[in-house]
Amino acid sequence: MPRKSKAGAQSTIGSNPERNRSHNRRVVLDVVRQLGPVGRMEISRHAHLSTQAVSNIVEELVEDGLLIKAGRLRAGRGLPPIQFAVNPNGGMTAGIEIAADHVSTLLVDIGGRVRAQRTLPIQRNDPGAVLPVIRAEIELAQAQLKPPVPQLLGVGVVMPGPFNVEGMTSVGPTTLSGWLDFDAVAGIGRILDAPITLENDATAAAVGERLHGAAKDLKNFCLIFFGQGLGLGIMIDGRPYRGANGNAGEIGHVLVEKGGRRCSCGQHGCLEAYASIHALTERLAAAGIHGVDYPGLEQLHRDRHPVVEAWIKEAAAYLAPQIAMLENLFDPEAIVIGGALPPGLLENLTQAMQPLPLSVARRRNRSEARLIHGRTGRLTAALGAAALPLLDAMTPRLDTAQAAQREQPNEEITFAG
Ligand SMILES: [Zn+2]
Known part of the structure; x- marks a missing residue:
């Protein structure tokens, strides 16, 4: 199978014409979804496909109920181009x-x-x-x-x-x-x-932030993701970076404390052993509070429970240098932080990380924050x-x-x- 020579060269993917066709349909659909309502010419420009190919695909997608005609755009002389939009029920x-x-x-x-x-x-x-x-x-x-x-x-x-x-x-x-x-x-x-x-x-989660969330306008960003453990989503030029085996971004298992606390991966002193929801619930369990779920965590945080407060301090101390490290490695537009941590807790955690250590992200003309909040909640x-x-x-x-x-x-x- 021919390798894709460069990003965006969709027409060279695979030798299977059926696969190409199916792929091109999705590309067109995605362009309309992002820009819609939009005409054939503009779709063709963004999808890097010929106008003839786009015309055929658009016709098919309308027949299949995925696109709908959204009237004509009044511009210039002649018959204005038909605009297409996605059919939400399609x-x-x-x-x-x-x-x-x-x-x-x-x-x-x-x-x-x-x-x-x-x-x-x-x-x-x-x-x-x-x-x-x-x-x-x-x-x-x-x-x-x-x-x-x-x-x-x-x-x-x-x-x-x-x-x-x-x-x-x-x-x-x-x-x-x-x-x-x-x-x-x-x-x-x-x-x-x-x-x-x-x-x-x-x-x-990084893909979700890019399509619908805090990173809509960002092409280069990292997402620190609180699941039970701690993960990292890396978006480079608008595409998720996965690594050779889909394992890029396992920041949770980066060593931050030699001989430190035992991690679920078997090592000692991983970042996740400190800065994760699992680490917090373990600290709570050690204090006799067992089986804390999301609403329970929200409540304990509202009550300013000392174990939660201590965790915020400790997690922030281990996490802040890693933020600077990511900035130095990837030079992102911003670092997004989100996931299954209740919003109030996330707010306090990011406050506790300030001021962030020096990194390449500190620029004189910088207008946006280095660290921004992404979606939070259990469905992120x-x-x-x-x-x-x-x-x-x-x-x-x-x-x-x-x-x-x-x-x-x-x-x-x-x-x-
Ligand atoms: Zn680990």
Whole structure:
């Protein structure tokens, strides 16, 4: 298969014409979704496709109900061009977050609106237990919608990384058990009969921030993501950076204290052993407060509980130098911080990090903050997951097997109910 020579050269991806066609459809859809209502000429410019190709694809997408004609733009002489917009009822994507203790499911239409959401606590998080849950949750979410239910264009699945690292304990409170040698894309694809995009939670959250959140205007940013552990999403020139094995951004397992506190990965002194929700709940457990959930954390923070206050101080002290390190490494427009930490707690944590250590981010003409808040809440990762099948159009991976999984033409996608 010919390698893509440079980013944006969509026409050279793969030798399979069907895959190209399907890919180009998604590119056009994504351009309209981002710019809409928009005419064929402008689509062609942004999609790097010929106007003839765009005309054909647009016609198909209108027939399939994914695009609608949005009138004509009055400009200049002659017949003004027809404008196209996405049809919010034309299709939707599902976002699934598989976390250690819950599965969250969102249905988001192609206009970006959340149409249904569900969260189910789980006792076991191995593939055998989780796969049937995913299928049932998507069906239950679809059942919440008034008919006609938009077609399912793809499913984004996120789970905490890292994936397949030899010697790193993958069974721990912050990761999932039994997924090490399990082909998640194929396994989930089989039960859902839809194209699957798999991503680690932090990268998916960065995609979500870029498409709908705090990073809408940022092309280069890093997202510090609080799941149970601590992850990092890296966005370079508007594309998520995944690394060679999808494991880029495992900032949680960066050593910050030699011989320090034990981490769930088996090392001592990882950043995650200090700056994570898991670290906070462990401190609370040591103080006799067990099984704290999200609302419980919000309450303890409002009550200014001393364990929470002490954690903020400690986590900020370990996290602040890492912010400066990321700035020095990536020179981002900003660092976004978000995830499953309650907003008030996140606010206090970022305050406690000030003043941030010196880095290349300190510029005389700087107008924006170095550290900005992203989305928070328990659904952040699932929102990012739902955005994955759409962003994928713009950032195809070169992995043949995964590409073949994803690049089934949309019209063949049916949900096996
Ligand atoms: Zn670790």
